[in-house]
Amino acid sequence: MLSARVVSFSPDDPLSGLEVGDAPAPAAPDGWVGVDVRAASLNHHDLWSLRGVGLRAEQLPMVLGTDAAGVTADGREVVVHAVVGGPDGRDVPGDEPRTILSERYPGTFAEQVRVPAWNLVDKPAGLTFAEAACVPTAYLTAYRMLFRSGAAQPGQRVLVQGAGGGVAVAAVQLGAAAGLEIVVTGRDAAKRERALALGAAQAVEPGARVGRVDVVLETVGRATWEHSVRAVRPGGRIVVAGLTSGDPEPASLTKVFFQEISIIGATMGTRDELGQVLAFLARTGVRPLIDSRYPLARAADALARMTSGAHVGKIVLEV
Missing domain, CATH: 3.90.180.10 (Medium-chain alcohol dehydrogenases, catalytic domain)
Known part of the structure; x- marks a missing residue:
């Protein structure tokens, strides 16, 4: 074999x-x-x-x-x-x-x-x-981050850190199809343009001002963490599913507790959620x-x- x-x-x-x-x-x-x-x-x-x-x-x-x-x-x-x-x-x-x-x-x-x-x-x-x-890792993880852990609702703003990764691309596609306003960061201009073509409402360089967002999807870690904490609204949610650049230093915990920000971990999803995201793709035409x-x-x-x-x-x- x-x-x-x-x-x-x-x-x-x-x-x-x-x-x-x-x-x-x-x-x-x-x-x-x-x-x-x-x-x-x-x-x-x-x-x-x-x-x-x-x-x-x-x-x-x-x-x-x-x-x-x-x-x-x-x-x-x-x-x-x-x-x-x-x-x-x-x-x-x-x-x-x-x-x-x-x-x-x-x-x-x-x-x-x-x-x-x-x-x-x-x-x-x-x-x-x-x-x-x-689907089973990237799209399932993005689905769980957006709709279960992040509890994002149509019309809300979601910041996706990193424009080119599999989870980030999946989040742009799934979020846009569900009526979310997706904001993406990325160092590479071509990847930012691709994110816009996939349905992102805004694509900016890392650290750029984006206004307040309801949910942040964080898979980068140290390089983007401070921006994530600054960008999320008071009472908002940061969903973490990866740390490709390492653990954040500092963790900005003063802002976290003072603004009552929820930090939620997410790892892939259940078998039933895999069935749900497959059905989402089949019914919306997103591929x-x-x-x-x-x-x-x-x-x-x-x-x-x-x-x-x-x-x-x-x-x-x-x-």
């Missing part, structure tokens, strides 16, 4: 620990099913795995990848929910902590992935396999933005593009 695996860790040169080639098909517990992968999408989690974050040496080799869409043995077209275990889990021991594919169990960068039957959601007929494979596609055998090239930061939208591996 062709797969892309992490075989060693390197914080400075993550791609040096990648191996793409044939390997035995993964074993799986009772109640799990095999999915023939048609497409899988990349996330920064894959690069963190290659750097050794969230994995131990004794777990190697580990198949990378959290997101996939494919077909089961009986011909069912499905999208894989990447979260295994935890309170929303099924077909795993009740006390098993929440994890995602490629941490404890082999991931989706392979010709086949095995997952709990509970983790499969029907793929809408209107979405291609490549589009559907983009995930795909930056580029690579065959599975060229996983190294796909990961190199992600490392470069030049992409806008999702990078997809096709089987």
Whole structure:
């Protein structure tokens, strides 16, 4: 079975620990099913795995990848929910902590992935396999940040920090379709222009004055945190789902408590929410933005593009 695996860790040169080639098909517990992968999408989690974050040496080799869409043995077209275990889990021991594919169990960068039957959601007929494979991390996270954690309502203003990342692009598309006024920050002028084309009402350089917003979606961390705290209205919400530039220093806690700002963490979403965001896409006509596609055998090239930061939208591996 062709797969892309992490075989060693390197914080400075993550791609040096990648191996793409044939390997035995993964074993799986009772109640799990095999999915023939048609497409899988990349996330920064894959690069963190290659750097050794969230994995131990004794777990190697580990198949990378959290997101996939494919077909089961009986011909069912499905999208894989990447979260295994935890309170929303099924077909795993009740006390098993929440994890995602490629941490404890082999991931989706392979010709086949095995997952709990509970983790499969029907793929809408209107979405291609490549589009559907983009949803389980970036679009699910953006959906949860906007509508559950952020409780954003039509007509409200939402600041999205970072114009080019997968979650940010998803938030622009989903938020605009739901009637939100989306404001985006980004260092790259071309990425700001793309955000406007996707439905953002405003796209500015990091730190620029944007007026008060009701909700901030924060995935950058230290580089944008002070701007997020300044921009959100008193009583507003900052939803955090990542810290690509590190922990904020300082945390601006005086403003947080004096202005009664809510800071809410968000990590992906439930299986039911995955079904909801897939239905949202199918019914609105919004489709995930795909930056580029690579065959599975060229996983190294796909990961190199992600490392470069030049992409806008999702990078997809096709089987």
